[in-house]
Amino acid sequence: MDIRPAHVRDAARIESIYRHYALHSVLTADVDDSPTAREWELRLEQLAASGYPTLVAAADRDVVGYALLMPWLAKPAFAHTAENSIYLDPNAVGAGIGRQLLDRLLDDARACGIREVIALVADGEHEGRASRALHLGAGYRHVGRLQRVGSKRGRITDVELLQRSLQPSD
Known part of the structure; x- marks a missing residue:
């Protein structure tokens, strides 16, 4: 598996x-567009x-997953906090690719000055349980739950907030 910067x-x-995932799951906020x-x-x-950092996992030159960081809230006070996003081709789930992507993403985040990384996991008790476990x-540690904030595919879902510190413990 080749983990490399996305192009x-x-x-x-x-x-x-x-x-x-947008069309067939509740794991994204996007619906049909x-x-x-x-x-x-x-x-x-x-x-x-x-x-x-934005990364892809490629097997035999075919991209089978990606991971990226994006700003966590567009305010200067949060400049050293980012949100991560990871998605895999459904045929690549369960092969350890998500963990390889996440580990590399966290290394790259630390290198570019990110101190805290947030993950939002929709429906972590059901459809999102693999993302939660990853x-x-x-x-990451559980830091909160937004209850009944998602509505997609006829389902109302919670969003779990997970956080990972990239700073050494005090």
């Missing part, structure tokens, strides 16, 4: 992976310009 040429494959490949190209360019296994 604009990866946008179509990233769009395809994300679209699957997920970002297009062109919108992903722009997003990748913006993230790269801002210094936030993050908890990587040292």
Whole structure:
């Protein structure tokens, strides 16, 4: 498995992976209008310009997953806190790729000055349980739950807040 920085040429494959979850799960906030490949190209360019790491996992040159950091709230006081996002091709789930992506993403986050990383896990008791387990296994801790804030596919869902500190403990 090759974990590498994402490039604009990866946008179509990233769009395809994300679209699957937008259309068939409650794990994303997007419903039927997920970002297009062109919108992903722009997003990748913006993230790269801002210094936030964006990674892909490639098997035999085919992108099978991606992970990225994005700003946590657009306020200067939160400049050293980021939110992570990880999605895998459904056929790649369960092979340890998510953990490889997350570990590398956290290393890259630390290197670019991020001190705290937030993960939002929708429906962590059901559909999102693999994401919840991945993050908890990587040292995230449960810090809260937003109850009944999501509504998708006829379901009302909670969103769990998980947090990982990248600073040494005091």
